Amino acid sequence: MFRGRRVFIALLTALLAAIFIRFRGKSHHETPIAPVLLDTVKTPYQAPFSNPNAPLEEDVSLDSYAIYLTPGYSLDDHKAYHGHSEHVREILDRGKKGYKDNTVYLGTNINQELLAKIRADPKVVQVEYEYLNMGESTGASSHLAPLEKCDGPISERVEGSYQVLLAPDYSFKEHSKAVGRDVERLLNEKYNFHTNKWVYSIKPVDRAFLRAIRSDGGVELVVCEQRARRQTEGDLRPK
Numbered sequence: 001m002f003r004g005r006r007v008f009i010a011l012l013t014a015l016l017a018a019i020f021i022r023f024r025g026k027s028h029h030e031t032p033i034a035p036v037l038l039d040t041v042k043t044p045y046q047a048p049f050s051n052p053n054a055p056l057e058e059d060v061s062l063d064s065y066a067i068y069l070t071p072g073y074s075l076d077d078h079k080a081y082h083g084h085s086e087h088v089r090e091i092l093d094r095g096k097k098g099y100k101d102n103t104v105y106l107g108t109n110i111n112q113e114l115l116a117k118i119r120a121d122p123k124v125v126q127v128e129y130e131y132l133n134m135g136e137s138t139g140a141s142s143h144l145a146p147l148e149k150c151d152g153p154i155s156e157r158v159e160g161s162y163q164v165l166l167a168p169d170y171s172f173k174e175h176s177k178a179v180g181r182d183v184e185r186l187l188n189e190k191y192n193f194h195t196n197k198w199v200y201s202i203k204p205v206d207r208a209f210l211r212a213i214r215s216d217g218g219v220e221l222v223v224c225e226q227r228a229r230r231q232t233e234g235d236l237r238p239k
Contacts, residue, residue, distance in 0.1 A: 045119075045122055046120060047067075047118075047125060049129075050127070053150045054129040058131055059132040060132060061108070061129070063108065063110050064110070064130040065127050065130055066105070066128045067104065067106075067107055067127055068102050068124065068126040069102055069104070069105075069125065070102065070125055071103075075091075075103055078121060082114070082117040082120070087109055088105055091104070091105050092104045143216075145214040145216070145221055146221050147222050148222070149224045149226060157224045157227060158203065158225040161205070162202055162205050162224060164221075165220045166220065167218045167219070169196045170218035175216060175219070178215075178217070179215075188203055
C-alpha cells in the first residue's frame with residue numbers, strides 16, 4: 001500500500017515537473033501572438049493645388065479656380081458628386097498645358113467650404129487659382145527659386161515676411177544688383193548656417209519685390225516666416 005502511494009506521488013511529481021519545465025522554458029518568441037490591428041487615420045483626398053502661392057505674387061481671383069477633371073469624367077458627374085452647379089462659369093481650353101483630354105472648367109464664387117468639397121472628388125486631378133490676366137502667370141523668368149511653407153493658414157505665418165537662402169559665395173552686393181534694391185539696408189537680420197552661404201530675413205515684401213528676389217539666379221530658396229519658430233537649417237535646405 002505504501003509502495004503504491006510512493007509510486008503515485010512520484011508519478012504526480014514528475015508530471016508536475018514536466019508541466020512546469022514546458023511552460024517555463026517556452027520563449028515568448030515561440031508563443032503565437034495574435035496580430036495587432038493599429039488604427040490608421042486615412043487622410044481624406046484633396047486634389048492638389050498647382051499654384052498655392054500665386055496670391056503672394058500674382059493678380060488672382062481668390063474665389064475663382066480652374067478645376068481639372070480626369071479624362072472621361074463628365075462635368076455633370078462632378079456636379080452630382082458635390083451637389084453644386086451654380087459656381088460653374090465656363091469650360092476652359094488647357095490643351096497647351098498638357099491636359100487636352102481633361103475637362104477643365106472655371107468655377108467662380110467658390111468659398112472654402114465648397115472648394116474643399118470640389119477637391120474631395122477623387123476624379124478631380126488638379127485645382128489652380130485663376131489668374132486675372134486670362135489665365136497666364138505674369139513676369140515669367142528662366143529661374144524662380146522655390147517658395148515654401150506659404151500655403152498654410154495665414155495665422156501661422158508673418159504676413160509679408162520671408163527668409164531667403166543665398167547660393168554659396170553669393171554676395172549681398174551681387175544680390176542687390178540683381179533685384180534692383182539695396183537688400184542689406186532693408187533686411188531685418190542676416191546669419192549664416194555655413195561660412196559661405198547667407199540667409200537673411202526681410203519684411204515687408206510686396207508681390208513685385210518677392211518676384212524679383214525669386215528671379216535672382218543666386219537665390220536658392222525663399223521661405224515664408226513662421227510665427228511659431230524661426231526656420232531651421234533643414235527648413236532652408238533646397239529640396
